[in-house]
Amino acid sequence: MTNERYERGWKKLMEVDGEGGERVISSLEDIAPDVGKYIVEFAFGDIYTREGLNLKQRQLVTIASLTTQGGCEPQLTVHINAALNVGLSPNEIIEAIIHCTPYTGFPKALNSIFVAKRVFEDRNLKISK
Amino acid sequence: MTNERYERGWKKLMEVDGEGGERVISSLEDIAPDVGKYIVEFAFGDIYTREGLNLKQRQLVTIASLTTQGGCEPQLTVHINAALNVGLSPNEIIEAIIHCTPYTGFPKALNSIFVAKRVFEDRNLKISK
Amino acid sequence: MTNERYERGWKKLMEVDGEGGERVISSLEDIAPDVGKYIVEFAFGDIYTREGLNLKQRQLVTIASLTTQGGCEPQLTVHINAALNVGLSPNEIIEAIIHCTPYTGFPKALNSIFVAKRVFEDRNLKISK
Amino acid sequence: MTNERYERGWKKLMEVDGEGGERVISSLEDIAPDVGKYIVEFAFGDIYTREGLNLKQRQLVTIASLTTQGGCEPQLTVHINAALNVGLSPNEIIEAIIHCTPYTGFPKALNSIFVAKRVFEDRNLKISK
Amino acid sequence: MTNERYERGWKKLMEVDGEGGERVISSLEDIAPDVGKYIVEFAFGDIYTREGLNLKQRQLVTIASLTTQGGCEPQLTVHINAALNVGLSPNEIIEAIIHCTPYTGFPKALNSIFVAKRVFEDRNLKISK
Amino acid sequence: MTNERYERGWKKLMEVDGEGGERVISSLEDIAPDVGKYIVEFAFGDIYTREGLNLKQRQLVTIASLTTQGGCEPQLTVHINAALNVGLSPNEIIEAIIHCTPYTGFPKALNSIFVAKRVFEDRNLKISK
Numbered sequence: 001m002t003n004e005r006y007e008r009g010w011k012k013l014m015e016v017d018g019e020g021g022e023r024v025i026s027s028l029e030d031i032a033p034d035v036g037k038y039i040v041e042f043a044f045g046d047i048y049t050r051e052g053l054n055l056k057q058r059q060l061v062t063i064a065s066l067t068t069q070g071g072c073e074p075q076l077t078v079h080i081n082a083a084l085n086v087g088l089s090p091n092e093i094i095e096a097i098i099h100c101t102p103y104t105g106f107p108k109a110l111n112s113i114f115v116a117k118r119v120f121e122d123r124n125l126k127i128s129k
Numbered sequence: 130m131t132n133e134r135y136e137r138g139w140k141k142l143m144e145v146d147g148e149g150g151e152r153v154i155s156s157l158e159d160i161a162p163d164v165g166k167y168i169v170e171f172a173f174g175d176i177y178t179r180e181g182l183n184l185k186q187r188q189l190v191t192i193a194s195l196t197t198q199g200g201c202e203p204q205l206t207v208h209i210n211a212a213l214n215v216g217l218s219p220n221e222i223i224e225a226i227i228h229c230t231p232y233t234g235f236p237k238a239l240n241s242i243f244v245a246k247r248v249f250e251d252r253n254l255k256i257s258k
Numbered sequence: 259m260t261n262e263r264y265e266r267g268w269k270k271l272m273e274v275d276g277e278g279g280e281r282v283i284s285s286l287e288d289i290a291p292d293v294g295k296y297i298v299e300f301a302f303g304d305i306y307t308r309e310g311l312n313l314k315q316r317q318l319v320t321i322a323s324l325t326t327q328g329g330c331e332p333q334l335t336v337h338i339n340a341a342l343n344v345g346l347s348p349n350e351i352i353e354a355i356i357h358c359t360p361y362t363g364f365p366k367a368l369n370s371i372f373v374a375k376r377v378f379e380d381r382n383l384k385i386s387k
Numbered sequence: 388m389t390n391e392r393y394e395r396g397w398k399k400l401m402e403v404d405g406e407g408g409e410r411v412i413s414s415l416e417d418i419a420p421d422v423g424k425y426i427v428e429f430a431f432g433d434i435y436t437r438e439g440l441n442l443k444q445r446q447l448v449t450i451a452s453l454t455t456q457g458g459c460e461p462q463l464t465v466h467i468n469a470a471l472n473v474g475l476s477p478n479e480i481i482e483a484i485i486h487c488t489p490y491t492g493f494p495k496a497l498n499s500i501f502v503a504k505r506v507f508e509d510r511n512l513k514i515s516k
Numbered sequence: 517m518t519n520e521r522y523e524r525g526w527k528k529l530m531e532v533d534g535e536g537g538e539r540v541i542s543s544l545e546d547i548a549p550d551v552g553k554y555i556v557e558f559a560f561g562d563i564y565t566r567e568g569l570n571l572k573q574r575q576l577v578t579i580a581s582l583t584t585q586g587g588c589e590p591q592l593t594v595h596i597n598a599a600l601n602v603g604l605s606p607n608e609i610i611e612a613i614i615h616c617t618p619y620t621g622f623p624k625a626l627n628s629i630f631v632a633k634r635v636f637e638d639r640n641l642k643i644s645k
Numbered sequence: 646m647t648n649e650r651y652e653r654g655w656k657k658l659m660e661v662d663g664e665g666g667e668r669v670i671s672s673l674e675d676i677a678p679d680v681g682k683y684i685v686e687f688a689f690g691d692i693y694t695r696e697g698l699n700l701k702q703r704q705l706v707t708i709a710s711l712t713t714q715g716g717c718e719p720q721l722t723v724h725i726n727a728a729l730n731v732g733l734s735p736n737e738i739i740e741a742i743i744h745c746t747p748y749t750g751f752p753k754a755l756n757s758i759f760v761a762k763r764v765f766e767d768r769n770l771k772i773s774k
Binding site for chain 6: 102105107
C-alpha cells in the first residue's frame with residue numbers, strides 16, 4: 001500500500017525532521033518529486049518506523065553517518081535539528097560528533113561541529129557544560 | 130599524566146573491545162607501537178571515558194561511522210564485538226546498520242552486515258526476530 | 259501494495275542481476291532479511307523499473323558509482339555480471355571504468371578493472387579490441 | 388605529439404563542456420596551468436575521444452562518479468551542463484542521479500539534484516514529466 | 517602531564533598554523549572546547565612534535581590527505597597557510613596537489629588548487645614558474 | 646610525442662615502482678592495456694617527472710593520498726615498496742602514515758600500517774626505533 005507507507009512516513013518525517021524535512025521534500029517538488037516520495041516512503045515509512053532502535057538512537061546513528069561522509073552539511077543541518085526534536089540534548093549531539101574523531105579524523109568532525117553550532121544558535125540553545 | 134591516561138584508556142579498552150582490542154594493540158608492537166599508545170590514550174583514555182554518552186550509544190556511533198567509511202572491515206569486526214560486550218543486542222547492531230542505508234547506500238550496509246554475521250556466528254549468537 | 263512492489267522488484271532483479279542477485283538476497287535471510295526486501299522493493303521495484311533510462315544506461319551508472327565509492331568489490335562483481343546480462347559488452351564495461359579515471363583516480367579504477375577481469379574469465383568472455 | 392593530443396582534447400572539451408570547460412582551464416592559468424593542460428590532453432584528448440562509449444554514455448558515467456564522490460559541486464555544474472550539451476535531456480540527467488540513491492544514499496543524490504536544478508534554471512529548462 | 521602536552525602542542529600549533537590555528541581553537545571555545553584541547557594535545561602535542569619527518573614533510577602529507585578526503589576546504593585553508601609558514605614554497609604546495617591527481621582524480625585536485633589560489637592571493641604570493 | 650612520453654614514463658616507473666609497477670602494467674595487458682599506457686604516460690611520464698618535488702617527497706604524498714582514500718591496499722603495497730626504492734626509510738613511511746591519523750582517523754591508518762608491515766617483512770626490513 002503505497003499510500004499507507006507514504007502516510008506513515010510523512011507522519012514520522014514530521015515527528016523527526018519537522019519543518020526542515022518538509023522544506024527538503026517541497027524543494028524537490030519541481031525537479032525530482034519522486035525522490036521526495038522515496039525519502040518519505042523508504043527512509044521514513046520503512047526505516048525510521050522500524051522497531052529495535054528508538055528515535056534518539058537513530059539520530060545518533062544518522063549524525064555519525066553524515067559526519068563521516070563529509071560534504072553533507074545541508075543534511076546535517078536538517079538532522080541536527082531532528083536530533084533536538086526527538087529529545088537529544090545539544091551536549092549529546094556534540095558528544096556524538098566528538099566520538100567520531102578517532103574514527104574519521106578532526107576535519108570532518110570540525111565541519112559537523114560548526115553546523116551544530118549554527119543550529120544551536122538558530123534555536124537559542126546553549127551547550128551546558 | 131601520560132601514565133594515568135594510558136591506564137584509564139587501557140581499562141576502558143579492555144571493558145569495551147576486550148581481547149579484540151588487545152590484539153590490535155599488540156599487532157602494532159613491532160611496527161608502530163605509538164599508534165597503539167595513541168589508541169589507548171586518546172581514543173579510549175580521552176574519548177571513550179567522556180561523559181555525555183554511555184557505552185551503548187558510543188558503539189552505535191562507532192558502527193555508523195565505520196559502516197559509512199567503507200573499507201574498515203577489520204575495525205568493524207573489533208567494534209561489533211565491542212558493541213556486544215557493552216550490552217547492545219545483535220538485533221540493535223543490525224538495526225543500526227540498516228538505519229545507515231538511506232544515508233550511505235546498500236553496498237556499504239551489506240559489507241557491514243556480513244561482518245556482523247561472521248561475528249555473531251563466532252559467538253554463537255542468533256538474531257531474534 | 260507491498261506485494262506488488264516486491265513482485266515487480268523481484269522480476270527486475272532476476273532480469274538484471276540474475277543468480278548473483280538471488281544469492282545476495284538469500285545470504286541476508288538469516289541476518290537481515292528486511293534489507294533483502296528493501297533491495298528488491300526499493301532498489302529494484304521502485305528505482306530500476308523507472309522509465310527515463312534503459313537498463314544498459316542504468317548499469318553504466320551503477321558501475322561508475324560503485325567504482326568511485328571504493329571498497330565495493332562484492333557489489334561490483336554482482337553488477338558487472340548484471341551489466342553483461344542486460345547487454346553491455348565487456349568492452350563497454352571496461353570503457354566505463356576507464357572513463358572514471360580522470361574523476362576518481364587510477365587506484366579505484368584498477369580495483370574495478372580487476373573485478374571485471376575475474377567476472378569475464380568466469381564467463382569465458384574476451385575483451386575484443 | 389603533445390600538440391596533436393592537446394588540439395584533439397581542446398576540440399573535444401569545447402564540444403562537451405563548452406564555455407564551462409574553457410572557464411575551468413583559464414581559471415587555472417595563473418596558478419596551475421599544467422593541470423589545465425592535463426585536463427585537455429589526458430581527460431579530453433585521451434579519454435573522451437576513445438571509442439566504445441558515446442558522449443551521452445560518458446556523461447552518465449561522469450555524473451554518477453561526481454555524485455558519488457561528494458564535494459564536487461563545481462565539477463557537477465560543469466558536467467551537468469556538458470550532459471545537456473551532448474544531448475542528454477534534463478529528465479535523463481535527473482534519472483541518472485536518482486539511480487545512484489540505492490548505491491550512495493540520499494544525501495549525495497540531493498546535493499547533486501540541487502546542482503542540476505540550478506543548471507536547468509540558468510538554461511531555462513524544464514523537467515518534463 | 518596534560519599541561520606539558522598542551523603547552524608543547526600549543527607552541528607547535530603556533531609555529532605551524534599560527535593565527536589560522538588559533539582561530540580554529542577559539543571558534544571551538546563555546547561549542548566544543550575539548551576538541552580544541554585534543555587538536556592541541558593530540559594532533560600537535562603528540563603527532564606534530566614527533567621525530568622522523570620534518571615540518572615541511574608533514575605539511576606535504578597533510579595537504580595530500582586533506583585534498584584526497586574532499587570537503588575539507590576550511591582545513592585546507594589553514595594547512596596551506598601552515599605549509600607556507602614552515603617554509604614550503606607556493607610552487608611545492610601546488611606540486612603536491614598536482615601529484616595527487618593520478619591517485620584521487622582532477623575534481624578534488626581542482627578544489628584544492630583553488631583554495632591554494634585564494635591563500636596565495638591573500639598573502640600576495642606568486643607562483644614562480 | 647607519445648613514444649617519448651611513454652619511454653620517459655616507463656623509465657621513471659622502473660626507477661620508482663620497479664618490479665611491482667611492471668606487474669601492474671602487465672596484469673592490465675589482456676583486459677585494459679590502455680590503462681597501463683596511461684599510468685606510464687600520464688602518471689609517470691607527465692607527473693612523476695615534473696620538477697618541484699623530489700621522489701621522496703612524491704612518495705610521501707602518494708602514501709598519504711592512498712592511506713586517506715581507503716580500500717587501496719594493492720596500490721599501497723606497490724607504493725610502499727616504491728617509497729623504499731626511492732630512499733625513504735621504513736621509519737619515515739610509518740611516520741607519514743601516523744601523521745595522517747588526526748586527519749583521516751585510526752582505521753585507515755591501521756589498514757595502511759599493516760600493509761607496510763607486510764612489505765617490510767617481505768624485504769626483511771626492520772623499523773629502527
